[in-house]
Amino acid sequence: MKEAHIMDRTNNNADAAKQTDVLIIGAGLAGLSTALALPTSLSITILSKAALEVCSSHYAQGGIAASLDKNDSVSDHIADTLIAGAGLCETDNTASILSAGQQAVQWLCEQGVPFTQIPQEHKQQEHRTKPLTELQTADLHLTKEGGHGCRRVAHADDATGRHIMEALIIKAQSAANITVLPYHEALSLLNESKGNQCQGALVFDHFNQRKLTFHSHAVVLASGGLGQLFKRASAPNVCVGDGVMMAWQAGCRLANLEFIQFHPTGLACGDSSFLISEALRGEGGRLYCPQTGKRFMLDVDTRAELAPRDIVARAIAEQINHNGLGYVHLDVSHLPAEFLREHFPQIYKTLLELGIDITKQPIPVAPTAHYSCGGVVTDANGLTDVQGLYAAGEVAYTGLHGANRLASNSLLECVVVGRNIATDLPRYLAAMEKLETTLPNSHLSQSIRDIWTPPTLRDSQLITLPSSIEYESDTNIHVNMNADITEITAKLKALMTSHMGITRNAEQLEQALLQIRQWQQQLNYCNSNKLAIDKKDNATTLNELPYFQLARQLQLAILIIQSAYQRYESRGGHYRKDYPNLTTTPRTSVIEPLLEKPKKQNLCCDKSVKKIQSQFSLANQDDALAGIC
Ligand SMILES: Cc1cc2nc3c(=O)[nH]c(=O)nc-3n(C[C@H](O)[C@H](O)[C@H](O)COP(=O)(O)OP(=O)(O)OC[C@H]3O[C@@H](n4cnc5c(N)ncnc54)[C@H](O)[C@@H]3O)c2cc1C
Incomplete structure (x- = not known):
């Protein structure tokens, strides 16, 4: 196991140990909300893999949904969230999170977020908005987005995420108990050996090029999504699913990884990852076929451009397949120019710089990988399967988004669950302290279980992991020993987009699995070769990191593809061309933690599926683990 090898070396060579009460991995909205809501008596360290503004939260445009x-x-x-979630929302968590919406947005107002306000008509022009310190949720201007039955999205112009993050970063940086460390990449979680308890993380400090061990009483995973496993993606490059893999390796279940939401309207200009907010369609934007000028959504859904994202994204993909242009047109030029400039200043300015005046010209758009509805299984308070380990934001699976996220529910989830963690975590620490002072070590792990209740899931189906023997026996495998890390990474992204994209079928998914297995073998070869050279040259872990990162991404890609492969239906964001219908019982796909060996299971499936499944069945359980590592 290459990864274990790297981790062992990292562990042995750890340069320095750090102590903090709470370690938060991720400085996006989930991480910062948690940190700022925790008691100031706790010392908190927040890690960010890159610069602070490099996170999805910073890029969010449309806003935050709340009633x-x-x-x-x-x-x-x-009700709207459950409809979008297509039968897979965890209803209790959904109700719990959405019920806290108003308080969450009010809390953001109190942190100084400059939300766009309803103009106070009776006041003079220059006093038409309230000072931020007095802002109440009733003052906020609301927009309407796809899938929402009414105006429900609070926003700060069309750069909501940037405004929220700027306000919270100022607060976090000025808090005496919070240390924010950019360019600190968590590599793995520290599990206390006797129990299933998380007590910190191994970290690579990119500034000083050294390894650090952070010891903490609790860890909060807030490391965002995994969009950058795909070629066209709206998320920044830090979003490659590190948190999902760290949690899985530490003993957490993963759920619904196949539900990748594709945003219908990414800007289709070169390699741009710029997103054209849903709010443009909410305000009346229309989608047209560039060649015929036909408003095609009218034929697809009664809600036309405001249908849920998966429906709009598939319709656009279908158009693009036929038109061969790589885009369709989103047109807002029928809306008043002044309104567009005022409400969408960022989109207006960005596109004008690219030569597109949205008040006069249509915007070329195409779907882009946007959001991971699945992730690390948690409850609404962020508790995972591992004691002392919480997760919040896009890395987590609370079940709020089900099979398809309702627009603008994710920022809300970050704040609500982050604040819930901040309430639960002191309870956990106090209970732990009491246990440690009153109980002998031998009784500790049993008693910890009494103060930490792992999340429960409703109806679920276990995902079977692949067997390495099945792949290695394939004589068609051709390994190119000359390929490099950058090339494999780029090819992996292209493969995920083409074979695990908006629509997929068994054949594509099988091909993708075989290809990834081939890259894994290739990587193992390159990796040992490279590590040997590094050892001679006394190189640092920095040289090893790209291998470690790619190995992890390949593993995660397999988990995602296996989840899609073993869902024999189309539901929400998961569309199987070979299984276009819903099955009767909605089930959450669950991947057991890596620490536990996967069990043999009988999945409900038809004959053709059984045939395919038998080709990918487990030869033995150890082999399954070998295959995935
Ligand atoms: C372009 C765009 C527009 C969007 N618009 C909206 C919207 O209008 N409304 C809405 O509700 N949602 C929107 N979303 C989704 C929403 O922004 C995200 O789901 C949400 O911000 C995720 O927040 P987060 O805190 O979980 O993760 P992020 O904000 O992505 O933060 C992740 C953090 O984890 C860090 N990290 C990652 N790996 C490691 C590691 N190994 N070690 C240390 N740190 C690590 C990163 O550096 C970063 O600091 C949008 C997303 C995008 C990409």
Whole structure:
């Protein structure tokens, strides 16, 4: 196991040990909300893999959904979320998270987030907005986005994420108990050997090029999503699913990894990852076929451009397949120019710089990988399967998003679950302290289990992991020993987009699995070769990191593809061309933790599936683990 080898060396050579009460991995909205809501008596360290502004939270445009309007209700918000989630939302968690929406947005107001306000008509022009210190949720201007039955999305112009993050970063950096460490990459979690308890992380400090061991009483995973496993992606390059893999390796279950949400309208200009906010369609933007000028969504769904994202994304992909242009047109030029400039200043300015005046010209758009609905299984308080390990934000699976996230629910989830963690974590620490002072070590792990209740899932199906023997016996495997890390990474992204994209079928997924297995073998060869050279030259871990990162991404890609392969239906964001219909019982796909050996299971499937499945069945359980590592 290459990865274990690297981790052992990292462990042995650890340069320095650090102590903090709470370690938060990720400085996006989930991480910062947790940190700022925790008691100031706790010392908190927040890690960010790159610069602080490099996170999805910073790029969020549209806004944060909550039932704030007097004509709206929490139950309507829940109903819309459940419809988008297509039968796979965890209903208790959904209700719990959405019910806290108003308090979460109010909390953001109190942190100084400059949300766009409803102009106060009776006041003079220069006093038409309230000072930020007095801002209440009732003052906020709300937009409408796809899948929402009414105006429900609070925003700060069209750069909500940037405004939120700027306000929270100022708060975090000025808090005496919080240390924010950019360019510190967590490599793995520290599990206390006797129990299933998380007590810190191994970290690579890119500034000083050294390894650090952070010891903490609790860890919060807030490391974001995995969009960058795909070629066209809206998320920044830090989002490659590190947290999902660290949690899985530490003993957490993963759920619903196949539900990748593709945003319908990424800007289709070269390699741009710029997103054209859903709010443009919410305000009346229309999608047209560039060649015929036909408004094609009218034929697809009664909600036209405001249908849920998966429906719009598939319709656009279908158009692109036929038109061969690589894009369709999103047109807002029928809306008043002044309104567009005022409400969408960032989009207006960015596109103008690219030569597109949205008040006059249509925007070329194409779907882009955008959001991971699945992740590390948690409850609404962020508790995972591992004691002392919480998770929040896009890395986590609370079940709020089900098979398809309702627009703008994710920022809300970051804040609500982050704040819930901040309430639960002191309880956990106090209970632990009491146990440690009153109980002998031998009784500790049993008693810890009493103060940490792992999350439960409703109906689920276990995902079977692949066998290395099945892949290695394939004589068609051709390994190119000259390929390099950058090339494999680029090819992996292209493969995920083409074979695990908006639509998929068994053949594509099988091909993808074989290809990835081939890269794994190739990587193992390159890796040992390279490590040997590094050892001679006394090189640092920095040289090993790219191998470690790619190995992890290949593993994660397999987990995602296996989840898609073993879901024999189309639901929400998962569309199988060979299984276009829903099965009767919605089930959450669950991957057992790596620490536990996968069990043999009988999955419900038809004959053709059984045939394919038998080709990929486990030769033996140890082999399954070998295959995935
Ligand atoms: C372009 C775009 C627009 C969006 N618009 C909206 C919107 O309008 N409304 C909405 O609700 N949602 C929106 N989303 C989704 C939403 O922004 C994200 O789901 C949410 O911000 C995720 O927050 P997070 O805190 O979980 O992760 P992020 O904000 O992505 O932060 C992840 C953090 O983890 C760190 N990290 C990752 N790996 C490691 C590691 N190994 N070690 C240390 N640190 C690590 C990163 O450096 C980063 O600091 C949008 C997403 C994108 C990409």
